[in-house]
Amino acid sequence: MRFRSSCIPTLKESPADAEVISHKLLVRAGMVRKLTSGIYTYMPLALRSLRKIETIVREEMHAAGFEEVLLPAVQPGDLWKESGRWEHYGKELLRFKDRNDRDYCLGPTHEEVITDVVRGEVRSYRQLPVRLYQIQTKFRDEIRPRFGLMRGREFIMKDGYSFDLDDAGAEASYAICKKAYHNIFSRLGLRFRAVEADSGSIGGNFSHEFHVLADAGEDTICSCTACEYAANVERAEIAFKGQAADSTQCPAMEEVATPGAHTVEEVTSFLKVDQKQVVKTIIFVADGKPVAVLVRGDREVNDVKVRALLKAEEVELAQPSVVEKVSGAPVGFAGPQGLSVPVYADAELKAGTDYVAGANKADTHVKHLDLARDCKVTAYADLRVITAADCCPRCGAPVELTRGIEVGHIFKLGTKYSEPMHCVCLDENGKEQVLIMGCYGIGISRVLASAIEQNHDENGIIFPPAIAPFVAEVINLDPADATVSSWAEKACKALEDASGEVLYDDRDERPGIKFKDADLVGCPIQVILGGKGVGKGVAETKNRLTGEKGTIALDALDEGIAAFVAHVNETWNARRP
């Protein structure tokens, strides 16, 4: 494709609202344009990359036995009322009415629709398993659309669904899809990790997220430095093996005045105690009911673990008015003693005594608190966020925390949708069985952004060959010169044979502009033809990944190009983990 006649509107400046590098570079490379908040046009270069990502996804999903469908983007509210999500989904669901005043929404995901399809078509266990997927535009009215394609409101997702007769079947579908995801992200050329994720009420080890490792990631993932264990910090278990504390060593609890000391820092500096000696009491509301959660002063509560423990749909921090009602004191002075709501304590607290906590009274704390003696703890459980100082819950080796971008998520759904929506079939004995579902998402447009987060330098994008809009760019420095142009076109032909379609920069621009644009757009291979080089009988080459430059003799152009393409591919392969 000729640069001259194509729509690649490169820019020198980044847009003012771009916070992360992929957003900046996607706009500067002329790949996307913003229509409105969280909604982008994919320009030709971006679309070429997206199509390559989709092709890899399609090939691997087919290999895993999934068939492609295309479900409607507009969904009737009635289906969502059947599943119960119409009430629960909140404002991310864009709802509207048609001319007959019926409720509709723009699909943020398609469990309801696919379940409706399958319950209409599947009668017998002989038709199982059903494994379907689609690649489609989704809409989620995200509270904070940001980072360009990384968290859009409109975005492209691959969503797959499996329906099986029993748990064993569902688990097989899950395992097949997990393998397919490994293949997909490996083929895309990305450094990634599959991590255990929160599986909500399903339990077991049946939710994995696939993260591209990059500093701009919104998630933190915890990986063992010795074994295979990796988990989203939301889920990462804590290896707690401590003994319960000996209460007899704790003096009687007493109140102390702590005027104006609300935070752990304020309380510890006022009372001159270590943060480890403080019990933080946080009031949450779980499905409408307040509960108290306790962690050590130097720890953070993990609300995902709280939700899992309580088997709640929704857990959120209590509003100040609720905190005041529960504790009888202003925010900052709650303590676990004498509360009338259930109290859940982090397991680690069991190993200590003689704590400081709020006194449930303004400007007052208590000293010498012993949890076993002075309060009613409903249950001890792992409720805190893991830290880099913790050990691997599997093997005890040190863990490390890194940033990741969630590009895929697989989940065993069980009967969450099939039960309320009555998606059933008859088993071998003619008995009705509720189907067991799984769902499998990949954020196609987020993959493009995360590939750039992981592969760029100060000059622009460094596309992995598998998803580059063009694997190669030919730069003609003297388009007015017929000899140079003829060699440039020969180079294009040789590259097309070796690596597919080529971007040919034949514009009447200064060489500096062409070099800058080539680096910005990030094709892995650059071949440069100019008067000087052609005079010496050579084309110049640049490997965008390594920056390494070289020459190819024009009298052996085809062979030289084939060798250079192979060399660039090798440098990419060598970089794989």
Ligand code: ATP
């Ligand atoms: P997140 O925690 O990032 O909001 P999610 O858990 O809501 O993601 P899923 O519902 O599992 O995401 O959706 C499947 C995939 O779709 C995600 O793994 C992600 O790659 C992609 N995705 C989700 N929300 C967005 C978004 N707002 N913009 C772009 N891609 C998204």
Ligand code: MG
């Ligand atoms: Mg989300």
